Amino acid sequence: xxxxxxxxxxxxxxxxxxxxxxxxxxxxxxxxxxxxxxxxxxxxxxxxxxxxxxxxxxxxxxxxxxxxxxxxxxxxxxxxxxxxxxxxxxxxx
Amino acid sequence: xxxxxxxxxxxxxxxxxxxxxxxxxxxxxxxxxxxxxxxxxxxxxxxxxxxxxxxxxxxxxxxxxxxxxxxxxxxxxxxxxxxxxxxxxxxxxxxxxxxxxxxxxxxxxxxxxxxxxxxxxxxxxxxxxxxxxxxxxxxxxxxxxxxxxxxxxxxxxxxxxxxxxxxxxxxxxxxxxxxxxxxxxxxxxxxxxxxxxxxxxxxxxxxxxxxxxxxxxxxxxxxxxxxxxxxxxxxxxxxxxxxxxxxxxxxxxxxxxxxxxxxxxxxxxxxxxxxxxxxxxxxxxxxxxxxxxxxxxxxxxx
Numbered sequence: 001x002x003x004x005x006x007x008x009x010x011x012x013x014x015x016x017x018x019x020x021x022x023x024x025x026x027x028x029x030x031x032x033x034x035x036x037x038x039x040x041x042x043x044x045x046x047x048x049x050x051x052x053x054x055x056x057x058x059x060x061x062x063x064x065x066x067x068x069x070x071x072x073x074x075x076x077x078x079x080x081x082x083x084x085x086x087x088x089x090x091x092x093x
Numbered sequence: 094x095x096x097x098x099x100x101x102x103x104x105x106x107x108x109x110x111x112x113x114x115x116x117x118x119x120x121x122x123x124x125x126x127x128x129x130x131x132x133x134x135x136x137x138x139x140x141x142x143x144x145x146x147x148x149x150x151x152x153x154x155x156x157x158x159x160x161x162x163x164x165x166x167x168x169x170x171x172x173x174x175x176x177x178x179x180x181x182x183x184x185x186x187x188x189x190x191x192x193x194x195x196x197x198x199x200x201x202x203x204x205x206x207x208x209x210x211x212x213x214x215x216x217x218x219x220x221x222x223x224x225x226x227x228x229x230x231x232x233x234x235x236x237x238x239x240x241x242x243x244x245x246x247x248x249x250x251x252x253x254x255x256x257x258x259x260x261x262x263x264x265x266x267x268x269x270x271x272x273x274x275x276x277x278x279x280x281x282x283x284x285x286x287x288x289x290x291x292x293x294x295x296x297x298x299x300x301x302x303x304x305x306x307x308x309x310x311x312x313x314x315x316x317x318x319x320x321x322x323x324x325x326x327x328x329x330x331x332x333x334x335x336x337x338x339x340x341x342x343x344x345x346x347x348x349x350x351x352x353x354x355x356x357x358x359x360x361x362x363x364x365x366x367x368x369x370x371x372x373x374x375x376x377x378x379x380x381x382x383x384x385x386x387x388x389x390x391x392x393x394x395x
Binding site: 004025026027028029031032035036039040043 | 167289
């Protein structure tokens with residue numbers, strides 16, 4: 001509708017470790033984007049911290065390059081730690 | 094691989110409860126609060142005071158709700174709706190308190206017996222029984238009016254709630270304590286917009302200045318106590334609104350100055366009108382809309 005730029009929103013949940021992408025929104029500037037994100041994405045007590053970043057500032061890999069980017073790692077089984085026993089009390093693996 | 098979403102934590106914290114989507118982890122604001130009326134306080138005064146503060150919140154909430162589907166952007170619409178919901182929550186608690194003090198006006202004669210007091214008061218009083226101030230009743234012509242009026246109203250209400258936390262009435266104190274962070278956010282949100290509109294384009298500046306010029310006179314009776322407020326302030330239950338004047342004006346001067354807006358002269362204090370039930374004609378259509386469903390379909394639930 002208007003010329004407000006698009007921002008991507010990242011929220012860190014109460015028990016989360018990382019900020020996680022939750023969506024996007026339009027805002028006139030970054031400060032207002034944080035405010036809008038509070039109203040749009042943390043309505044149910046989800047978040048304790050919000051990041052926003054202009055969508056145009058994100059450099060993304062291209063879907064056309066999917067094969068050259070990701071296929072070469074598909075057969076390199078030695079990169080996966082599948083030969084180790086992982087103790088039950090080691091989190092986040 | 095480690096995966097998480099912020100929303101998973103909600104279900105994790107509340108087991109298999111499928112209703113988490115409707116909100117969870119919230120505290121009932123009056124849980125554990127003693128609701129007996131303090132010694133030496135006339136219940137009629139306490140109820141009348143709760144109506145003043147509750148009606149301010151209810152009517153401003155309704156004004157903000159009118160911007161849903163009309164706000165300049167979807168994001169701002171959600172922000173206004175959130176603020177309206179906060180105010181509606183405050184109104185519910187205050188109207189319930191008025192009901193518990195048996196200040197119900199003619200509403201109970203019209204409302205179904207099973208209807209809670211807060212609903213009877215909201216839906217079955219006529220305009221002359223409302224005790225809201227002219228500031229919240231005035232219609233808002235454009236978005237600049239919305240944010241300027243919200244700035245003034247939330248600044249006044251925050252200054253009040255801040256002091257009301259020390260009220261001898263435990264319910265008023267609890268309602269005020271809950272309201273302070275909400276109103277801080279409302280004031281902040283409104284101030285950000287006033288700064289951006291005032292110090293924005295020539296057109297936004299013109300509209301913001303017009304809104305300030307229109308809203309300023311509505312503050313004339315905000316700092317004059319009714320006899321009810323004076324008696325309750327003497328009993329350390331209410332706050333004399335005259336106490337709020339300096340703080341409210343300081344905040345508004347700061348925001349307007351930074352927003353490059355011209356500060357109109359402050360209106361002289363006038364006797365209370367809205368608090369005594371004297372309102373302009375614009376309250377009637379607002380209440381007709383607010384009350385239409387409850388009156389057309391008594392006892393309806395959804």
